[in-house]
Amino acid sequence: MTLTFSQLGLSQTRVDCLEALGFTTPTQIQAEAIPHLLAGRDIIGQAQTGTGKTAAFSLPILEQLDPTVKTPQALILTPTRELAVQVSEAVYQFKADGALRVVAIYGGQSIDRQISQLRRGAQLIVGTPGRVLDLLSRGEIILDQLSWFVLDEADEMLNMGFIPDVRKILERVPGDRKTAFFSATMAPEIYKLSKQFLNDPVTVTVEQPKAAPTRINQVAYRIPRTWARSTVLQAVLELEDPESAIIFVRTRREAATLTQQLQTAGYSADEYHGDLSQSQRERLLDRFRQRRIRWVVATDIAARGLHVDDLSHVINYEPPDSVESYVHRIGRTGRAGNEGTAISLVHALDRWKLHEIEKHIRQEIPTLPTPTRSAIEGRRLEKLTEELHSILTGERLASFLPTVSQLGEDYDTQTIAAAALQMAFDRYPAITANLDDWSSKNKNGGRSSRKAKPVLNKRRSSNRSEISAST
Numbered sequence: 001m002t003l004t005f006s007q008l009g010l011s012q013t014r015v016d017c018l019e020a021l022g023f024t025t026p027t028q029i030q031a032e033a034i035p036h037l038l039a040g041r042d043i044i045g046q047a048q049t050g051t052g053k054t055a056a057f058s059l060p061i062l063e064q065l066d067p068t069v070k071t072p073q074a075l076i077l078t079p080t081r082e083l084a085v086q087v088s089e090a091v092y093q094f095k096a097d098g099a100l101r102v103v104a105i106y107g108g109q110s111i112d113r114q115i116s117q118l119r120r121g122a123q124l125i126v127g128t129p130g131r132v133l134d135l136l137s138r139g140e141i142i143l144d145q146l147s148w149f150v151l152d153e154a155d156e157m158l159n160m161g162f163i164p165d166v167r168k169i170l171e172r173v174p175g176d177r178k179t180a181f182f183s184a185t186m187a188p189e190i191y192k193l194s195k196q197f198l199n200d201p202v203t204v205t206v207e208q209p210k211a212a213p214t215r216i217n218q219v220a221y222r223i224p225r226t227w228a229r230s231t232v233l234q235a236v237l238e239l240e241d242p243e244s245a246i247i248f249v250r251t252r253r254e255a256a257t258l259t260q261q262l263q264t265a266g267y268s269a270d271e272y273h274g275d276l277s278q279s280q281r282e283r284l285l286d287r288f289r290q291r292r293i294r295w296v297v298a299t300d301i302a303a304r305g306l307h308v309d310d311l312s313h314v315i316n317y318e319p320p321d322s323v324e325s326y327v328h329r330i331g332r333t334g335r336a337g338n339e340g341t342a343i344s345l346v347h348a349l350d351r352w353k354l355h356e357i358e359k360h361i362r363q364e365i366p367t368l369p370t371p372t373r374s375a376i377e378g379r380r381l382e383k384l385t386e387e388l389h390s391i392l393t394g395e396r397l398a399s400f401l402p403t404v405s406q407l408g409e410d411y412d413t414q415t416i417a418a419a420a421l422q423m424a425f426d427r428y429p430a431i432t433a434n435l436d437d438w439s440s441k442n443k444n445g446g447r448s449s450r451k452a453k454p455v456l457n458k459r460r461s462s463n464r465s466e467i468s469a470s471t
């Protein structure tokens with residue numbers, strides 16, 4: 001039987017608040033972790049991406065905070081600034097008590113503002129290690145009343161070298177505090193570290209037989225030997241036409257270059273990486289979440305924890321070196337019970353990485369050839385047909401019937417319908433990736449080593465070819 005939030009021990013006020021947010025049933029990690037945290041146990045919690053770990057640790061903590069005490073009772077650390085903002089916003093939504101104050105403490109934004117927020121009193125702080133340490137050393141954060149300490153993305157904290165900072169912070173925290181580590185992945189080192197930081201922890205692991213959520217449809221596209229990665233990307237984008245996507249690249253520079261190419265090609269795309277100012281990063285995320293940008297080209301800074309509602313696609317421009325990074329990257333889609341698609345572009349030289357990933361997730365990732373022009377056209381027609389089905393049952397259709405009758409004086413109805421379909425089909429942007437070359441290669445077994453040249457298409461504006469012409 002599935003337990004309810006109130007059966008897990010949460011108060012009615014919080015249950016009502018959760019219901020208003022659409023949280024009716026606890027996820028598995030929530031069902032398993034909340035009672036332990038309410039019972040005062042230290043915990044290591046591991047569950048797949050997008051399964052509600054944030055609520056799993058913050059709900060039981062919020063339940064136990066004392067609003068009459070104005071100093072911090074709980075500290076949640078995250079590896080990135082955006083994650084600190086996101087987690088603090090989630091906690092804020094769950095707090096259900098006007099007297100409780102939550103403050104986000106992170107670098108790159110005004111420290112004075114954060115100080116004045118702290119001076120007004122806060123029971124819960126969400127922050128990144130550097131800024132927290134800074135404010136701790138200035139005496140603006142006092143942790144001697146702290147009862148809960150959480151490391152979100154604990155393994156990433158370790159990877160990013162934050163552990164010495166964490167250790168320094170913990171020197172200022174009472175020894176009898178409760179500590180929790182959460183992440184979708186836990187490297188063995190984390191368990192070693194837990195011996196130093198956690199007190200007799202209970203380990204909760206919610207792992208389906210496969211390490212990547214099955215709601216994520218994973219595929220790889222092979223990059224022909226002489227092809228530029230960007231050409232294959234463009235073909236895949238033209239085939240998939242993602243509603244929204246994060247395209248992961250390795251470096252900031254690569255993010256900037258690829259973004260430029262996509263923008264020049266006329267796509268709604270922008271870059272997201274550590275060279276941007278904090279305000280630029282936050283603004284970009286806002287625009288992405290509001291669907292004002294369709295595709296974001298990002299470094300691994302966006303791989304962990306970030307939640308964007310209904311993100312349809314994650315694309316690995318190349319497979320990441322670490323399998324953990326793959327799991328987190330693709331986990332930006334297929335969240336909260338939704339479905340998603342994760343695509344990796346794989347060159348012959350990257351195949352070993354894909355094999356490592358497959359071994360890790362205990363799942364085979366089907367590898368497909370670069371989409372051909374006819375595949376893209378076929379997919380577009382499929383989409384149009386789907387749209388037609390819904391239009392055919394809609395009400396607005398009637399207002400077009402007089403036009404059809406009028407045309408019917410000269411043409412038969414089938415011809416009119418085909419012409420309308422052609423018109424809709426031609427409204428798609430021209431296929432600009434150099435695919436004819438690939439199609440012909442495909443026919444003779446892919447052995448041609450002819451260098452790809454941009455295909456000329458009369459509907460294409462000249463600059464749309466740039467992405468296929470350069471990497």
Ligand SMILES: Nc1ncnc2c1ncn2[C@@H]1O[C@H](COP(=O)(O)OP(=O)(O)OP(=O)(O)O)[C@@H](O)[C@H]1O
Pocket residue numbers: 022023024025026027030047048049050051052053054055183184304305306307331332335336
């Ligand atoms: N019980 C629930 N019912 C409905 N939605 C939920 C529930 N718990 C969490 N969610 C929603 O699921 C989404 C993902 O949650 P969250 O960001 O906490 O995932 P996560 O496990 O921390 O993932 P990651 O490993 O990527 O950090 C959020 O939008 C959250 O609001």
Ligand SMILES: [Mg+2]
Pocket residue numbers: 053054152305
């Ligand atoms: Mg998370």
